[in-house]
Amino acid sequence: MTGGRRRPLPAWFSGRVAAGLAVAVVVLAVLPVALDPYTHNLLTLTFLAISGALAWNWMGGYLGQVSFGHAAFFGFGGFVAARVLLHESIPPWVAWAAGAAAAGLFSVGAYPILRLRGPYFSIATIGLGEASRIVFTYLEGFTGGASGLSLPIDPDLKARLYWWALGLLALVAAASHLIRRSTLGLELLAIKSDVEAAADAGVPTALRQDVVLALSAAVAGATGGLSASFFAFVEPNDLFGFDRSISFVLMAVIGGVGSVFGPVLGAVVFVALRQWLVASYPQLYLGLYGGLLILIILFEPLGLTGVALRVARRFGYRARPDLALGSSAARPGRPASEAR
Amino acid sequence: MPVLRAERLVKRFGGLAAVDGVDLAVEEGEILGVIGPNGAGKTTLFALMAGSLAPTSGRVWLDGRQVSGLSAHRVVAAGIARTHQIVRPFRNLTVLENVTVAALRGAARSGSHPRALAEEVVAFVGLADRAADHPGTLTLAGRKRVELARALATGPRVLLLDEVIAGLNPAEAQRLAGLVREIRDQRGVTVVMIEHVMAAVMALSDRVAVLDYGRKIAEGSPAEVVRDPHVVEAYLGSGAAAEVHP
Numbered sequence: 001m002t003g004g005r006r007r008p009l010p011a012w013f014s015g016r017v018a019a020g021l022a023v024a025v026v027v028l029a030v031l032p033v034a035l036d037p038y039t040h041n042l043l044t045l046t047f048l049a050i051s052g053a054l055a056w057n058w059m060g061g062y063l064g065q066v067s068f069g070h071a072a073f074f075g076f077g078g079f080v081a082a083r084v085l086l087h088e089s090i091p092p093w094v095a096w097a098a099g100a101a102a103a104g105l106f107s108v109g110a111y112p113i114l115r116l117r118g119p120y121f122s123i124a125t126i127g128l129g130e131a132s133r134i135v136f137t138y139l140e141g142f143t144g145g146a147s148g149l150s151l152p153i154d155p156d157l158k159a160r161l162y163w164w165a166l167g168l169l170a171l172v173a174a175a176s177h178l179i180r181r182s183t184l185g186l187e188l189l190a191i192k193s194d195v196e197a198a199a200d201a202g203v204p205t206a207l208r209q210d211v212v213l214a215l216s217a218a219v220a221g222a223t224g225g226l227s228a229s230f231f232a233f234v235e236p237n238d239l240f241g242f243d244r245s246i247s248f249v250l251m252a253v254i255g256g257v258g259s260v261f262g263p264v265l266g267a268v269v270f271v272a273l274r275q276w277l278v279a280s281y282p283q284l285y286l287g288l289y290g291g292l293l294i295l296i297i298l299f300e301p302l303g304l305t306g307v308a309l310r311v312a313r314r315f316g317y318r319a320r321p322d323l324a325l326g327s328s329a330a331r332p333g334r335p336a337s338e339a340r
Numbered sequence: 341m342p343v344l345r346a347e348r349l350v351k352r353f354g355g356l357a358a359v360d361g362v363d364l365a366v367e368e369g370e371i372l373g374v375i376g377p378n379g380a381g382k383t384t385l386f387a388l389m390a391g392s393l394a395p396t397s398g399r400v401w402l403d404g405r406q407v408s409g410l411s412a413h414r415v416v417a418a419g420i421a422r423t424h425q426i427v428r429p430f431r432n433l434t435v436l437e438n439v440t441v442a443a444l445r446g447a448a449r450s451g452s453h454p455r456a457l458a459e460e461v462v463a464f465v466g467l468a469d470r471a472a473d474h475p476g477t478l479t480l481a482g483r484k485r486v487e488l489a490r491a492l493a494t495g496p497r498v499l500l501l502d503e504v505i506a507g508l509n510p511a512e513a514q515r516l517a518g519l520v521r522e523i524r525d526q527r528g529v530t531v532v533m534i535e536h537v538m539a540a541v542m543a544l545s546d547r548v549a550v551l552d553y554g555r556k557i558a559e560g561s562p563a564e565v566v567r568d569p570h571v572v573e574a575y576l577g578s579g580a581a582a583e584v585h586p
Binding site for chain 1 (some may be wrong): 384390411412417420421424428429430431432433437438440441442443444446447454488490491494574
């Protein structure tokens with residue numbers, strides 16, 4: 001909610017944010033002329049990671065439903081897209097859109113888990129992710145089983161993925177901001193705080209959660225489809241892997257759950273760290289993430305966003321209360337018992 | 341015709357009938373007090389009428405439209421709003437945002453803007469100067485006002501108030517009682533209130549219904565009800581009626 005009362009523009013519209021996003025997208029869009037192929041590809045993966053982290057944050061941050069099963073949507077979207085990509089006459093964006101739509105529909109089928117809240121929801125999503133991994137490993141006709149599916153290799157398409165991923169990121173970042181500022185965002189935060197009280201205030205809690213899960217899953221599915229094209233290979237144990245589910249959580253938590261900026265920062269740090277660690281210390285890197293997670297949860301629940309806010313405060317800046325960066329939404333949800 | 345009517349409402353939890361065949365008719369524009377000893381089923385009755393719980397049997401009608409069996413947010417849309425005995429503000433939102441969430445429904449009903457409606461209701465309950473604060477910074481009386489404002493902002497025909505006065509100091513209690521009366525007098529909202537503070541019940545209620553062990557044991561004007569031997573027995577034990585009103 002913005003401070004001005006009689007603004008002619010709707011409360012969720014912020015010219016500065018729109019302009020900032022537009023400048024960032026334009027700069028990133030022309031950047032590849034100055035990039036080597038390695039960095040070009042790394043940025044493509046980073047865009048996909050950010051999109052996924054932002055979409056996860058709609059559930060984990062805005063709604064307070066921490067999902068440990070987003071690999072199910074990533075994987076399902078990835079395999080549906082891969083199946084379509086095998087027909088080379090169909091343009092690839094159709095395949096990715098099909099992956100996104102399929103993942104969204106898949107999540108609608110999983111709606112009963114949304115009648116659970118808090119730790120119960122999280123545990124159910126672990127089950128969803130692992131069950132998907134096992135079922136799709138067995139469905140050899142669809143996924144190629146444990147040996148996976150190879151897609152036609154197209155270096156040209158791989159290079160162009162940069163702009164597709166950037167486009168997806170721009171869309172998801174804009175959506176994150178709009179949801180956060182809209183009345184829908186307010187309803188989601190109310191559900192996060194106390195789902196029964198939200199229903200008593202007239203919020204259709206079940207429908208709102210279903211819609212947000214479907215949107216979040218669709219974006220995860222789209223990133224799955226794009227990364228299937230990127231690697232030209234899909235395999236169930238990779239796409240549906242539990243560490244992939246964990247990576248969604250890690251990115252958001254490292255950056256700061258609930259804000260728009262946090263998951264962006266978290267995903268950038270996550271991808272960079274992974275790239276460096278996997279190359280240098282392949283045995284250590286999961287352990288290091290674990291340690292990082294513990295430190296963040298113990299000392300700075302708002303992640304890097306919280307650290308940045310502290311630094312800003314030290315230099316005399318005060319966060320405007322309406323800035324998504326430091327807003328109340330970033331406060332981690334508390335159990336209902338404590339909220340009373 | 342009564343605006344709100346409960347018909348043979350029953351709610352069983354296993355072998356326990358928390359509400360056991362209650363009939364209730366609330367007239368438009370009245371304040372109906374609901375009293376009874378602890379565990380009499382008052383809050384469960386509210387939960388049934390607000391859609392928080394589905395009745396085991398029986399029905400609830402609002403303006404002749406059946407609302408029992410609907411989920412809570414649909415009952416709110418139909419025009420019944422409740423407050424909670426133990427306040428449940430959204431702690432991650434400001435006071436104004438708390439009320440705005442509810443005003444999304446109320447504004448759709450009245451054709452006004454949610455934010456404008458929320459500001460009006462926040463001012464009505466006397467929290468205009470605290471609108472930008474978080475509920476956690478308010479006193480209990482303040483949080484009860486938030487609870488009241490949130491229910492009011494949904495634009496209800498009937499407001500179910502669960503102990504909005506209990507637990508406050510006498511001065512605050514008086515102010516909140518005045519607010520309840522204003523809700524009826526100025527906004528035309530019908531009020532059903534559970535209350536343990538007898539002075540408030542007696543002063544505010546047009547009629548009082550008494551519950552005990554899930555049944556309605558008496559109903560009538562406040563003066564009639566306190567003289568009813570069944571009511572005296574429910575509160576003070578059997579045989580007490582003869583001693584109180586020989």
